[in-house]
Amino acid sequence: MSLVLPVSEWPAQDRAMWEAMLSQGGPLDEQGALAHLRATSIQTLANRYGRWLRWLAVSAPEALELAPEQRATVARLQAWHSDLSHATAMSQLMFIDGILRILRAHSPDLDWCEQRRLLAVLKRRAGTGDRSRKLGRVLSSDVLLEAGLQRAGPEADCATTLLEKMKRQRDGTMIALLALLPMRRRSFNSLSLGASVHVTEEEIMISLSSDQTKTGVPWEAAASRQVEPLLRRYIQDVRPWLMARGNQHHDCLWVGKKGERISDNYLGSRIGTLTLQLTGQRVPPHFFRDAAATTLARLSPRSAKLIRPVLAHTGFGTAERHHIHATTIEAGRYYAEVINRLKRNPR
Structure with a gap:
């Protein structure tokens, strides 16, 4: 019962x-x-x-x-x-x-x-x-980004079947994108082509409406140069191939092995399982947000000030909410640069 x-x-x-x-x-x-x-x-x-x-x-x-x-x-x-x-x-x-x-x-x-x-x-x-549940599981964002890049790149190239290759490219793209744009699980899984994912020759812009964010504040950021090639390949090649397997027709960005829409619970479980395989620690989607906050806070006071716009957190004032929305793109770009520096110069 x-x-x-x-x-x-x-x-x-x-x-x-x-x-x-x-x-x-x-x-x-x-x-x-x-x-x-x-x-x-x-x-x-x-x-x-x-x-x-x-x-x-x-x-x-x-x-x-x-x-x-x-x-x-x-x-x-x-x-x-x-x-x-x-x-x-x-x-x-x-x-x-x-x-x-x-x-x-x-x-x-x-x-x-x-x-x-x-x-x-x-x-x-x-x-x-219970903060103890996060001990040892909040990795630096550059570690998570590298795990995603490896999964979508070298590990996908070593796959023994085309289906496995496509799945690894999808999974690696999800992890890499979350590492740089740490959205909440529901928001991340609600991304759809044309509505919240806008693809042009110059860039890929991720836009969350007020209905897609917990705080009710619209959030927008461009896919950084580290992850844009992966995301573009997923949208142009991987996703259509998976959709064709199941004769699916919808706009959801993230799809299963037969192109079906995936549930929030499946996405969370999948990312947790993959990060455990790739890093030795199970990192569910929400911990990517903790990773971003921790990474920025450790760098400098200036970096710490960007935690709120990067995570789409708000205060109580309307003016502050508008200010946060206006700075999310710039904050996202700075955050991507921070992660890139950390990858080049690991601590």
């Missing part, structure tokens, strides 16, 4: 609450409290709430007779928290916080002081997460 109760199986009052909170409203209606969220955030909250409902159905079925906001007593939340003891402290916090985020948005006039105090305790316990 799944730990998450699908939305279609939620109690009627919970489904009604959820639909109202996601309502886009109209000229005479107010927008729902969660309607402004991105699809991925909505799905994450739905999964957490579905897990809460599943737990209630098994451990406290009488609570399902109550209104949604009346179920989340501190005692019940603590009991659920105890049953989540197998998860990390940060995961436990995220589950509890997700439920309260939904219910507080649904019933903002209720007194949530006790639940807030519980959250504060869980936040102190969780701290900043």
Whole structure:
């Protein structure tokens, strides 16, 4: 049995609450409290709430007779928290916080002081997460770039079949591009020709719309000269060959061995497996972002200032968001130059 109760199986009052909170409203209606969220955030909250409902159905079925906001007593939340003891402290916090985020948005006039105090305790316990999981796994970006170049170049040339050669060229291109343009996994896998990947004779420009970034800030950067030849070969030769194997017709940039669209989970698993083979450390896509930040921070104060635009991080001000967007291309070019220098002069 799944730990998450699908939305279609939620109690009627919970489904009604959820639909109202996601309502886009109209000229005479107010927008729902969660309607402004991105699809991925909505799905994450739905999964957490579905897990809460599943737990209630098994451990406290009488609570399902109550209104949604009346179920989340501190005692019940603590009991659920105890049953989540197998998860990390940060995961436990995220589950509890997700439920309260939904219910507080649904019933903002209720007194949530006790639940807030519980959250504060869980936040102190969780701290900043389990940093030990990254120890030894945050490699320098020049190491990751070199791994990608080797995979797409010499290793691909040594492949015993044409299919294996094409796959290695694809995989190496993904790793090399991520090393220089460290996007989030969802953004990276959502790249599509013509919409977010613009190919001209002079350059290949990667453009992420506000819907493709976690911060809601458009992000744009050119593929650097180290990786552009790989990406151009992938787009012109490798991808069409893979697409033809499965008679596929779509614009997604990254494709499987028969040209099919690949899932975010597959992409993350594939890159983790490949980096383990190539570097001895499993480096999932998000760790490429840590690698970029660490690489820049170690170089100089000037380089450290470029972490935010390179990673498309924002502050709180609108003016700052526009400034970051305006400097992403220049920051990306500087970052590529930094990695190139490190490759020529390894530490």
